[in-house]
Amino acid sequence: MTPRKxxxxxxxxxxxxxxxVSLSRGMKSVGSVSLHQWTHLFAAIAxxxxxxxxxxxxxxxxxxxxxxxxxxxxFVLPATSFGYILLAGLSKVFLHENVxxxxxxxxxxxxxxxxxVATGPSLTPDHVPESKSKTTxxxxxx
Amino acid sequence: xxxxxxxAIVVLAxxxxxxxxxxxxxMKQIGDLHELRRRAGVFHVISRVLTSGTLLLGxxxxxxxxxxxxxxxxxxxxxLVGPxxxxxxxxxxxxxxxxxxHERVDHRRWAATAxxxxxxxxxxx
Numbered sequence: 324m325t326p327r328k329x330x331x332x333x334x335x336x337x338x339x340x341x342x343x344v345s346l347s348r349g350m351k352s353v354g355s356v357s358l359h360q361w362t363h364l365f366a367a368i369a370x371x372x373x374x375x376x377x378x379x380x381x382x383x384x385x386x387x388x389x390x391x392x393x394x395x396x397x398f399v400l401p402a403t404s405f406g407y408i409l410l411a412g413l414s415k416v417f418l419h420e421n422v423x424x425x426x427x428x429x430x431x432x433x434x435x436x437x438x439x440v441a442t443g444p445s446l447t448p449d450h451v452p453e454s455k456s457k458t459t460x461x462x463x464x465x
Numbered sequence: 466x467x468x469x470x471x472x473a474i475v476v477l478a479x480x481x482x483x484x485x486x487x488x489x490x491x492m493k494q495i496g497d498l499h500e501l502r503r504r505a506g507v508f509h510v511i512s513r514v515l516t517s518g519t520l521l522l523g524x525x526x527x528x529x530x531x532x533x534x535x536x537x538x539x540x541x542x543x544x545l546v547g548p549x550x551x552x553x554x555x556x557x558x559x560x561x562x563x564x565x566x567h568e569r570v571d572h573r574r575w576a577a578t579a580x581x582x583x584x585x586x587x588x589x590x
Binding site (some may be wrong): 340373381388389391392393395396397398400411425428429430431432433436437439440442443447 | 486493499566
């Protein structure tokens with residue numbers, strides 16, 4: 324794992340969480356949309372928060388694809404699950420929600436889960452060219 | 466808790482898993498994007514990504530999962546549908562990645578998947 328790859332993983336979490344918060348804030352001001360009037364969803368795009376959320380989530384998708392080009396899916400998903408904690412923190416700031424003891428326990432479990440993969444390889448050895456596997460697998464590079 | 470809500474949650478998790486597996490497979494076929502950009506430039510990277518049939522099919526499944534989420538949300542609370550589908554997707558992704566992508570899901574990754582899935586349920590409850 325190079326610093327650049329850590330930066331990509333961090334970007335996935337930040338862009339994903341900020342995108343979700345932005346979309347959520349926008350949709351709250353748009354109001355509820357029923358399934359019978361699904362075309363109203365297109366009008367929601369005019370909301371600046373929704374538009375900002377879409378831009379952030381496009382960035383999220385680009386960084387997610389980049390990470391999947393050099394790491395396993397079963398590495399990327401847990402490794403970026405800090406994003407859920409970031410999302411809880413941002414919701415607290417923007418929506419003034421309380422962080423209950425149950426949620427702190429959830430945050431601790433996710434942190435332990437991230438710790439499990441963070442110490443392991445990011446790519447299955449079979450996916451690495453034979454000659455390079457011994458030296459690069461521990462670092463997670465391809 | 467109605468049966469059709471659970472069916473929607475399971476269908477949602479399956480669609481999202483199929484989407485993730487297809488997208489991962491496409492990105493592994495395309496190869497390391499940093500390397501590719503260094504060799505052929507950023508426009509080549511964009512055209513390779515956008516013309517991948519597997520990737521586009523994966524995005525179609527992601528879109529289906531999104532519409533299933535909207536449907537499930539019209540039947541049940543977000544506090545149930547969100548964490549239930551997210552943690553189910555974590556587990557089904559680990560199983561599918563092992564079967565279809567031949568990823569080596571070792572003890573560490575199983576433990577990480579279980580802890581994160583449980584944590585998401587608690588966080589969103």
